[in-house]
Amino acid sequence: MWALYEPIHAVAYFAPEALAAYEDAGLRGFWRGYFAGRAAPLGPVGPEPVVASFFTFAPAMVARALPDVWSLTAPERALELRRAGATAALTRLLAGHEREVERAAEALVPRAAGLDGSGRVLAAANGALDFPDKPLERLWHATTLLREHRGDGHVAALVAAGLDGCEALVLRSAVDLPRAELQPHRGWTDQEWHAAAQRLTDRALLAPDGAATATGRDLLGTAETATDQAAERPWRPLAPEQVTTLTELLTPLTTACATALRFPNPIGVPRPVGVQKPTG
Template sequence: MNTSAATTARTMWALFEPIHAVAYFAPEAEAAYEEVGLRGFWRGYFAGRAAPLGPVGPEPVVAAFFTFAPAMVARALPDVWSLTTPGRALELRRTGAAAALTRLLAGHEREVERAAEALVPRAAGLEGSGRVLAAANGALDFPDKPVERLWHATTLLREHRGDGHVAALVAAGIDGCEALVLRSAVDVPRTELQPHRGWTDQEWEAAARRLTDRGLLTPDGTATQDGYELLRAAESATDRAAERPWRPLGPDEVATLVRLLTPLATACAAALRFPNPIGVPNPAG
């Protein structure tokens, strides 16, 4: 296996993202938040993912999460902090994810230990300049239990990559809604993006007009060649921005990680649907 660090970064994302994402999609995760009255998916989502930032209001979360409509975020924040604290939300996030992974990865306990041992060095001490969510999560201690260590490592790597992806889109002059509209014209259905990010039809169509004016969409909503190229360039920039943790790995180490993570990612994919709002492909192919 002879691959660039950027290629490795994309390969690893497709494998660690399903492990991280159980904290959003598995029933154990939602049940954990409901213990403190965070009923409904989105209250738990915003409380858990924003908790490393502290008891913030909607504005920093809109900026950091990027593709969510401000009105949607404002329906959850800061009200969730009247029901729980960021510290408690972090505990619930960790225990909910661990419960889901324990169920999904039953029979893979040794692989979980080995994968955690391999990923923690990649995730520990990630360079956080310009990466708000990665840095905030990086300030948290690694848990002791292997399944929790594995989930925390995937979370750090995921937010590190996500911060870089936001930077790539901002550099391309694309805002949060425009990113979704353009993506829906390429490979992820609008039904998987718009309702799960809270944009109104009027906001969606306004974003489409802005993209059309830039020559990135045709009037009927099809991506132009320039639109495809912009997304391709943003994805390539994201891979390059995410490559640092993987640079020290040789081909054999990369191959070992792929062998370790593939069955775990495939098992976790049972908690997801495909296509999905986060755009991760099915590791089972």
């Protein structure tokens, strides 16, 4: 399910309409808009709660954006910009899929409404926001709640595995995602990256050449399994045929939204079947 709903949510980061909404309001540069929009449900916070809840971002990178962005736009306004940018992107990407959008929203909203926010800061903060009325906006808000709910559980699983934010990225880069998609987009310096790699090597999670050991792969796999288990609750009431129907509803929407993403990407969402690699 995550691979199906994540690309719908992620247009808020990757689509040009989302960047334009922030820039038109004076939030120049990608990261000001990103931190303002994603952190806005928490209120006008400083960097510390965002470092904790976003987890894999370098504290220095977060501190460059927060709390300064709140002098440029209030969190309430940032929420409006986030929704406007996402809606504009989805309007373009999902043109011709209006009926599927309505049905997908009807199916996902019950899964997202009333999510248990215990121990899940971002899910709870987004869950305190009202659901929009329009189907396209309802769909995006539902996918946002579900992905932050899953993401909070993922952070908990990584912490339980004894990994800090940088170590989680270094280990992941040794398994299946390029370092170039992780380090620069999370703000860690080479010195910090190498120090994290050394800590992982000391724990026998990385080999001296930087490759993930079997122990490292097992640890990461255990964290992924725990993440999936923690994310199961919204889906347990669904019968198998309902899962099939929802998958069929989301697949064309996911495929269309994925054209706004690049693969690989910093969030690790896989390329949907049917989305072609760029040529040239």
